[in-house]
Amino acid sequence: MERVVPDSAKSGASEPEQYCWTEREAELLTVTLRLLQSHGYDRLTVDAVATEAKASKATMYRRWPSKADLVLAAFIEGTRESAVAPNTGSLREDLIAIGTSVAAHSREHASTMRAVLNEMSHSADLRAAMQDKFVRHRHTMMEEVLATAAARGEIGTDAINPEIWDVLPGYLVFRSLMSDRPPTDETVRMLVDEVVLPALQRTRT
Amino acid sequence: MERVVPDSAKSGASEPEQYCWTEREAELLTVTLRLLQSHGYDRLTVDAVATEAKASKATMYRRWPSKADLVLAAFIEGTRESAVAPNTGSLREDLIAIGTSVAAHSREHASTMRAVLNEMSHSADLRAAMQDKFVRHRHTMMEEVLATAAARGEIGTDAINPEIWDVLPGYLVFRSLMSDRPPTDETVRMLVDEVVLPALQRTRT
Amino acid sequence: MERVVPDSAKSGASEPEQYCWTEREAELLTVTLRLLQSHGYDRLTVDAVATEAKASKATMYRRWPSKADLVLAAFIEGTRESAVAPNTGSLREDLIAIGTSVAAHSREHASTMRAVLNEMSHSADLRAAMQDKFVRHRHTMMEEVLATAAARGEIGTDAINPEIWDVLPGYLVFRSLMSDRPPTDETVRMLVDEVVLPALQRTRT
C-alpha cells in the first residue's frame, strides 16, 4: 500500500493529475474489476486475476505491491468517469444528471466501494488517494454547477455551503452502500426536488 | 454466517428484540470490538481474540459460526444505544439530538462499520441482520419524531417522505465512512437548519 | 534447517540417541522418501508430499521448518537399518555382509544421498546430524567386527587403523554416488578379498 502509481507510468507525465497505465496494466485492472464485482474483495484472489489475464503473480505484484493496492487501482480505473460537469442550462437538470450518474455508478460499484472503504482504515495513502481521485473530483463538479446556477440567478451565492455540497452524492452513495434500498432515478428526482433545491433556494424567497 | 443469535441466548428470551449475551460472551465481544477498531476487519484474527480473552477458538466458533458473525455481533453489541427517540418538544432540537448522536456514534465506529459493510457484500444474512438491527431502528425513531412534529403542526403530514427520512443520518454516516471531513456538531446544525428543516417545511408555506 | 527433532518427540526421550516420530510423522516421511527417490530433490515439492499424504503444508512445516529438513528427516528415517553388526564367525564373511548391505543401501538411496550431501554444504546442523546418524553408526559396527576378528586372531590389533576403517563402505558409497558403475556383489567380494583383507592381514605375515 505504498505506491499507487507504478514507475511504469513513464509516458511524459505532463499531466501530473492523471494515472497512466500501460495497455497491459489496464487489462489487468479490467480483469480485477470484473472479478471484484462478481466475487467481492475477500473472494477475489490475485491468482485468479493472474490466471484469467494470462499473467503471472509476479507481474501483478511488481505493479501493485499488495492485493489492496491492486483493488484500489482497479476501483480508480473503474471510476474514471465522464468528469465533465453537466451544463443543461437548468440547475434542476444539472443536479438530476449528476445524481443519476452518481446513483448508477455507486450501485454498480457498491461491492468494490465497500472493499476500498474497508481498506481505507489501514492506509493513509489509500485515504489520500481516495480523497484526491474521488472526493475532490465531485466537489469540483458540484461547485461548477452551483456557480453556473448562481450566475444564472437561480440561487443566491450565499447558498453555496461548504458543508452540504455533497449531500446529494453522499446520500446516494450511502444508499448504495447499505445495499437494501439502492437509489433509483425516482430517489434522485425526489431528493433534488424536495431536499436539495429547497435548501439551495431557501434564502431567495 | 448462518445464525446470528447463538443458542446460548437462553435467558428467557422474553424480549425478542434484545440480544442477551452471557457475561463471558459480552467479554469476548468487547475484546473483538476493541481489536476490530484498532486493526480493522482483515487484520483482526479470531486467534488473537481468543488468545487475548484467554478463550479457545472452539469457544468462539461455538457461539458465532464465523468470523463475520462474530464481528457483526460485536458491532451490534457496540452500537446498542439510547434507542429512545428524543422528545424535546421541538422538531429542530429532536433532529439535532438525533444527528449529534448519529454523528458521534458513526465517527467512533467508522472502522467497524466499514468492515461490516464489506462483509454485507457476501452475506444475505448479514444484510438482513444489519437491516433489522440498524436501519429499522433509526427509521422507527425518525418516524416517531416526525409524527410528533406533525402532531404539533410544525410540519405537514405530507412532508413525511419514504425516500428522505434517512437523509440526515445517511449523510452523516457517509461523512464518517469517508474518513476525511468527519461530521461535526456544526455539520449537524447546518444540515438540520439549512437542508432538512427547509425540505420538511417546504410544503407548509 | 535449525532443528531436526521436532518437539513432538515427547516420548520420554529416555534413549537420547533415537529419533521418535509419531505414526503420522513416519507416514509423512515415507511419502517424502518415495517421492524423493522417484523424482529427486529438486523435482520434489512439499505440496506434492502434503497432497499425497492428505496432509497440509502447514502440517509439514510445523514439523520440519524447510524442505531440506524434511528431506533430511526422510533420509534418516529411510536409512535406519539393521544396526546390528554381523557376526558370522569369519572376518571375511562379516566384511562381505557389511559391504553387501552398504552397497545395496547406497545404490537404493543414491539420489537421496546426493540431495542430502548437497544440503550439508549449507547447514552445520545437517552436517552434525549426518555425522551422528550415519557415520558414527558405521564406525561402531566396523570396529566391533574388527575387534571380534582380532580376538579370534584373524588380524593383529595393530591393523585397526583410524584412517581406513571406512575404506570399504566409503568406496562403495562413492561408487553409488557416481551413478555409473554402481557397486555389485562382485565389487564387494573383490574389494574385501583383494584390498581390505590383504591390508588388514598385512602385518600378520
Added chain:
Amino acid sequence: MERVVPDSAKSGASEPEQYCWTEREAELLTVTLRLLQSHGYDRLTVDAVATEAKASKATMYRRWPSKADLVLAAFIEGTRESAVAPNTGSLREDLIAIGTSVAAHSREHASTMRAVLNEMSHSADLRAAMQDKFVRHRHTMMEEVLATAAARGEIGTDAINPEIWDVLPGYLVFRSLMSDRPPTDETVRMLVDEVVLPALQRTRT
C-alpha cells in the same frame, strides 16, 4: 541440459577434447564458480552471476541453456588440472602424488562436487559429461601409472583390477564429500602404504 558445449566454442575446435571459452565466458564461469563454492548450488542464482559479472541473463542462457549446464561448465573449468600422470620412477611416489592431488582438489571443490552430483540425478547428459571429463581422465592416469609400475616389475600385471583402480581417488573424494574428516596428506600416505600397495603387491609374494 541439452548441450554442454556452446556454439560459441568457435575457436577452431581442432582439439575435440578441449573446451575453449572466450575470455568473457571464462570470466562468467569464474564468477559462477566463486558463487557456487560460497553459496552452493541451490543458493546460487543465475541472476546473481549475471549481475556480479555485469552481464545479462540472456548472455548466460545464450551460452549455457540451463543453470545446471552453467554449473557443470564452471565445475569442469575449475577442475581442469595437471592432467599429466606423475612419473617419479616409484609406484609409491606416483600413488602419493596422485592421492595428494586428488585430496587437495576434492577438498577445495567439495561443495561444487556435491552440487554437481546432485544434478546428476536428473540429467543423463550431465552424467555422461561427468563420466567423460572426470572419471575417464582419472582412469587413464591411474592405468598409466600402474602399467609403468608393472613394467618396472613393482607389481604383477594381474594386480591391475578393473574394479579397484579408483579405490584411492574414490575413497579420498568420499572423505571430502562427507565434510568431516577431510583427507589429509597423512591419510593419503597411510592409504597408499597400508591399503593400496599391499593390495597391489599381494600376488607378488
Added chain:
DNA sequence: TCATAAGCGAGACGGTACGTCGTGTCTTACG
C-alpha cells in the same frame, strides 16, 4: 563516412515452488 546488422545490458514476463498465515473443524486433557 555512414548505414545496417549483430551482440549485449537491462530487465519485464509467465510459470512454479516456497514458506507463512488465517479460517473453521476437530481431538485431547483438565476441572
Added chain:
DNA sequence: CGTAAGACACGACGTACCGTCTCGCTTATGA
C-alpha cells in the same frame, strides 16, 4: 460436560528463481 489448548486440512498471500523474451545501445562491418 464445558472449556483451554492446539493440531489439522484447506487455501490465499507475497517472495524468489528459472528460462524466455523484448527493448535500446553499442560496435563492427559493407556501400
